[in-house]
Amino acid sequence: MSPAEFAREIEKRRTFAIISHPDAGKTTLTEKLLLFGGAIQLAGTVKSRKAARYATSDWMELEKQRGISVTSSVMQFPYKNSIINLLDTPGHADFSEDTYRTLTAVDSALMVIDSAKGVEERTIKLMEVCRLRNTPILTFINKLDREGRDPIELLDEIEQVLQIRCAPVTWPIGMGKRFKGIFHLNRNSIHLFSPTHGGKVKSGEQIQGLDNPRLDELLDGQAEELREEIELVKGASHPFDKEAFLGGEQTPVFFGSAMNNFGVEELLDVYEDYAPPPQARETVTRRVAPEEPKFSGFVFKIQANMDPQHRDRIAFLRVCSGSYQKGMKLRHVRLGREVQIANALTFMAGEREQAETACPGDIIGLHNHGTIQIGDTFTQGEDLQFTGIPHFAPELFRRVRLKDPLRMKALLKGLQQLSEEGATQLFRPLVGNDLILGAVGVLQFDVVAHRLKHEYGVDCGYENVQVVTARWVSCDDPKRLEEFRTKAAAQLALDGAGDLTYLAPTRVNLDLTMERWPEVTFHAIREHA
Ligand code: G4P
Numbered sequence: 001m002s003p004a005e006f007a008r009e010i011e012k013r014r015t016f017a018i019i020s021h022p023d024a025g026k027t028t029l030t031e032k033l034l035l036f037g038g039a040i041q042l043a044g045t046v047k048s049r050k051a052a053r054y055a056t057s058d059w060m061e062l063e064k065q066r067g068i069s070v071t072s073s074v075m076q077f078p079y080k081n082s083i084i085n086l087l088d089t090p091g092h093a094d095f096s097e098d099t100y101r102t103l104t105a106v107d108s109a110l111m112v113i114d115s116a117k118g119v120e121e122r123t124i125k126l127m128e129v130c131r132l133r134n135t136p137i138l139t140f141i142n143k144l145d146r147e148g149r150d151p152i153e154l155l156d157e158i159e160q161v162l163q164i165r166c167a168p169v170t171w172p173i174g175m176g177k178r179f180k181g182i183f184h185l186n187r188n189s190i191h192l193f194s195p196t197h198g199g200k201v202k203s204g205e206q207i208q209g210l211d212n213p214r215l216d217e218l219l220d221g222q223a224e225e226l227r228e229e230i231e232l233v234k235g236a237s238h239p240f241d242k243e244a245f246l247g248g249e250q251t252p253v254f255f256g257s258a259m260n261n262f263g264v265e266e267l268l269d270v271y272e273d274y275a276p277p278p279q280a281r282e283t284v285t286r287r288v289a290p291e292e293p294k295f296s297g298f299v300f301k302i303q304a305n306m307d308p309q310h311r312d313r314i315a316f317l318r319v320c321s322g323s324y325q326k327g328m329k330l331r332h333v334r335l336g337r338e339v340q341i342a343n344a345l346t347f348m349a350g351e352r353e354q355a356e357t358a359c360p361g362d363i364i365g366l367h368n369h370g371t372i373q374i375g376d377t378f379t380q381g382e383d384l385q386f387t388g389i390p391h392f393a394p395e396l397f398r399r400v401r402l403k404d405p406l407r408m409k410a411l412l413k414g415l416q417q418l419s420e421e422g423a424t425q426l427f428r429p430l431v432g433n434d435l436i437l438g439a440v441g442v443l444q445f446d447v448v449a450h451r452l453k454h455e456y457g458v459d460c461g462y463e464n465v466q467v468v469t470a471r472w473v474s475c476d477d478p479k480r481l482e483e484f485r486t487k488a489a490a491q492l493a494l495d496g497a498g499d500l501t502y503l504a505p506t507r508v509n510l511d512l513t514m515e516r517w518p519e520v521t522f523h524a525i526r527e528h529a
Contacts, residue, residue: 393436
């Protein structure tokens, strides 16, 4: 690839994730986006793909029973002049850690809001995470085919609660039974609504100009209503400002109905025009620009047994600079080792294929035989370490009780792998032989027990344990750290990566310990290093 071609490839990439509260329509919208990208022929495929996967995996069976989506996947598809990498994120709150890490691998995010419900709890949390990196956000207000809340009120709520300015790009004409379509503020055109549940990409008449008499013919009294409302909206809302959008301060807003595939194309067009291509990324030592010729990337997710037939583990790596070429040698920085990567995967609409090349913004899957951890950096020689891939201090803890003591080795292997993958956090106290699991959501424990049984053949139960929170500890003075290690040994453990962690029996105890050891730092978030 010549440097000019390489620059064009980077410019084409749009890497993003959809964030939303469960049920707002993320899955439905994903499906429509894939449809526009030509990645799937018929709507319904995402759901049936899900169903097909359930059939082959016990782990998926759990998802089905619970009616939640646990895994996150990656899909790449072309749209007009772009190559889109869509990173799916688990919807359930108990799997938020996974979602947070996925958000470190995107350049922008699409927020989906249910027009009847407005801003919901999970949307707020996810926005907080996006804000850590000022990720640009686009907003899609969904389900306009149903009675919902007043659109102006919705925008107010987004501005107030999420602290981001709204710039409507499209505006709804009525809602529910009176939903007639959307007005495109930038194009000054109207797209009339026609319900489509099937796989059609385009539908509904387009009318140019708000003053067009055709509007009065088709909309009766609603045409005048619309003109007045647009007048008002234009006066009261912010015009789109690309700088502010790229800085995460303003969000362009779209209205539509994902289920009816309506308003989605308008969204994708703007996505292509405005959403940022791959951005520079911070490392401990310097900023890495995507157009640098040498390859670099970081692992943001590890998923075990995606294909139960192969019992493999895949590390998802975001390419940050340079390009991947099949068979190339890369440096696994944490281990200080060169590895040849012959069989990385790409994820075309969820189908795995061998990757020949990959560019900045793309996600590749590396086969992991237990050596790769979340946060690991791969480069073409330089010792870089990307920052900002978080581990959150768990708030829930259980002691693992093994039913068959002879399965100890298998249990340890399973827990080690599941903790590398981020399904749970494993702590091994310095004193005694306990295995303590930490989680952010209680459902994680069920998933781990289920997977230990079905993937590792280990039956285990849980016992309560007196731990309320964990803090990763560090200290500049090694002597003082050693003293702390000895004095507080009863409360100290090593986590899955071998880092020293303080397991606090009560909040009061944590406060007192922190006071007593001012030289020691207690971290609530651990960045992978
Ligand atoms: P999620 O991934 O964010 O959790 O949401 P999902 O797409 O699964 O959508 C949640 C529910 O909302 C689904 O209904 C879906 O059909 C419905 N939905 C999505 N977009 C629209 C829309 O534009 N209009 C209306 N009226 N409904 C929409 P469900 O009954 O839970 O599932 P299903 O039986 O329809 O599959």
